[in-house]
Amino acid sequence: MKLLTCPLNGPRNISEFTYGGEFHLMPDQNKTDARQWAEYVFFHDNAAGVVTEWWCHTASTFWFLAERNTITDQVIRTFEASEVFSQRKARSVIEDQA
Amino acid sequence: MPFGLLKYGLSTDYPAKHHFTPATELKKHYDVVIIGGGGHGTAIAYNLAKYHGITNIAILEKNYLGGGNTARNTAVIRSNYLTEAGVNFYSESVKLFNNLSNEFNYNVMMENRGQLTLAHSDAAIRSFRWRAEVNQHLGVRSELVDRQTIAELVPNLNMSEDSRFPIMAGLWHEDGATARHDAVAWGYAKGACERGVELHQLTEVEDIEITQGRVSAVKTNRGRVECGAVVQAVAGASSIVAKKAGIPLPIHCYPLQAMVTQPYKPVLTPHVSSPQVHVYVHQTSRGEFVIGGGSDPYPLYHTRATLEQRESLSAAAMELFPFLAQARLLRQWAGTTDMTPDYSPIMGLSPVENYYLDAGWGTWGFKATPICGVTMAELVATKKVPDLIKPFELERFYRFEQINEAGATAASH
Numbered sequence: 001m002k003l004l005t006c007p008l009n010g011p012r013n014i015s016e017f018t019y020g021g022e023f024h025l026m027p028d029q030n031k032t033d034a035r036q037w038a039e040y041v042f043f044h045d046n047a048a049g050v051v052t053e054w055w056c057h058t059a060s061t062f063w064f065l066a067e068r069n070t071i072t073d074q075v076i077r078t079f080e081a082s083e084v085f086s087q088r089k090a091r092s093v094i095e096d097q098a
Numbered sequence: 099m100p101f102g103l104l105k106y107g108l109s110t111d112y113p114a115k116h117h118f119t120p121a122t123e124l125k126k127h128y129d130v131v132i133i134g135g136g137g138h139g140t141a142i143a144y145n146l147a148k149y150h151g152i153t154n155i156a157i158l159e160k161n162y163l164g165g166g167n168t169a170r171n172t173a174v175i176r177s178n179y180l181t182e183a184g185v186n187f188y189s190e191s192v193k194l195f196n197n198l199s200n201e202f203n204y205n206v207m208m209e210n211r212g213q214l215t216l217a218h219s220d221a222a223i224r225s226f227r228w229r230a231e232v233n234q235h236l237g238v239r240s241e242l243v244d245r246q247t248i249a250e251l252v253p254n255l256n257m258s259e260d261s262r263f264p265i266m267a268g269l270w271h272e273d274g275a276t277a278r279h280d281a282v283a284w285g286y287a288k289g290a291c292e293r294g295v296e297l298h299q300l301t302e303v304e305d306i307e308i309t310q311g312r313v314s315a316v317k318t319n320r321g322r323v324e325c326g327a328v329v330q331a332v333a334g335a336s337s338i339v340a341k342k343a344g345i346p347l348p349i350h351c352y353p354l355q356a357m358v359t360q361p362y363k364p365v366l367t368p369h370v371s372s373p374q375v376h377v378y379v380h381q382t383s384r385g386e387f388v389i390g391g392g393s394d395p396y397p398l399y400h401t402r403a404t405l406e407q408r409e410s411l412s413a414a415a416m417e418l419f420p421f422l423a424q425a426r427l428l429r430q431w432a433g434t435t436d437m438t439p440d441y442s443p444i445m446g447l448s449p450v451e452n453y454y455l456d457a458g459w460g461t462w463g464f465k466a467t468p469i470c471g472v473t474m475a476e477l478v479a480t481k482k483v484p485d486l487i488k489p490f491e492l493e494r495f496y497r498f499e500q501i502n503e504a505g506a507t508a509a510s511h
Contacts, residue, residue: 043348044347
């Protein structure tokens with residue numbers, strides 16, 4: 001059994017989790033053309049190495065982020081999305097305000 | 099031929115015949131460099147050499163001939179897809195497969211034993227009817243069959259109405275077949291090398307040089323090679339190689355596991371798959387039961403085998419064929435699949451002028467090998483995209499025109 005540590009529920013069998021895709025900040029839809037939007041939606045880094053990705057604990061529907069090595073399948077750390085998203089605003093809005 | 103065989107049989111030292119002469123030194127320049135020495139790469143080289151007169155070709159293989167996903171697939175050949183683009187493409191491939199042994203004068207052990215997909219729900223029956231109609235319209239032998247026909251086709255299938263998912267109907271695909279996957283790559287490599295193509299094994303492409311939107315050379319661990327055109331045919335590492343040419347791809351790599359039992363007497367003729375219990379089973383000509391299913395639940399560049407998958411595949415296979423409970427597993431393995439968002443391949447032109455893509459082969463790469471060789475060679479030689487692969491171009495994602503191929507997998511992912 002492979003374990004994944006959920007920031008909310010602690011270590012659980014990885015079969016309880018759903019993989020949610022690579023972590024990328026969503027571009028500002030008002031400043032993005034169709035090509036860039038297609039790249040955001042369909043294209044992936046698909047990197048071999050340490051990546052940041054979304055995971056969901058299916059039973060509790062808790063979404064969080066994980067750093068995982070895609071060659072060794074070693075999970076380096078898992079953390080709450082609040083580490084990245086401190087406010088409910090799109091990145092471009094945060095950048096504009098900065 | 100009989101005398102040759104007799105001589106060979108009576109010989110004391112059993113002279114091994116080499117399929118091809120391994121290339122030694124890398125030349126400075128090749129007209130075409132093919133990255134990846136699997137079924138696809140060798141098929142492209144073979145077609146370029148035999149039908150387009152281009153022989154100054156190097157196949158650069160990181161490891162050894164046919165040692166990647168060509169060696170790891172479950173050798174299923176079929177064309178009962180759902181989209182028009184998919185059915186046309188794969189049915190051409192099945193036709194080419196049927197003639198492959200003659201084409202090579204080398205036995206690829208093609209066996210036309212048919213393929214049966216099981217429906218365990220009304221929804222599955224509806225989708226199978228749809229698939230059968232599309233298939234028949236495009237000239238593929240594919241039909242919806244009832245329980246009685248299924249019991250006749252596969253007498254030892256568990257037809258009990260008390261099972262977890264009773265079998266309600268099936269999609270019978272008479273064109274379904276299997277072939278020796280290694281022999282396909284060997285046949286292509288042999289034919290290509292006989293015509294002057296160089297196969298360089300243990301030669302890894304480390305970087306791709308691009309000048310003014312064109313590839314000028316590739317850097318390998320054995321030196322730099324200038325080239326007129328490059329084709330990448332590296333399923334399982336497509337994103338990594340394309341990145342060297344600065345091309346992003348809509349691919350995620352997932353492991354796909356399969357396993358095989360010890361050999362038993364022949365009891366199962368067709369290939370049987372169930373999208374409901376996520377398993378497919380066929381018996382090879384050697385007698386082993388090959389058992390495969392869905393991809394792993396998350397991306398990984400590793401070909402390890404997991405206990406979880408072994409358990410779920412075993413449980414599902416035993417549900418269909420209870421006698422397999424007594425079977426002993428011989429081995430379990432994994433391949434790395436390039437999964438695309440629409441379950442269709444990515445073939446054809448790339449943003450780099452003379453760099454051609456043969457990627458996104460997910461779980462449908464082996465069955466496309468011959469048609470890939472034909473169409474990609476035509477593209478490289480004529481610089482015109484053949485109609486058959488036009489729908490699969492990378493550009494489709496930028497136009498939001500995906501080819502939603504729901505019939506791509508024998509066991510759904």
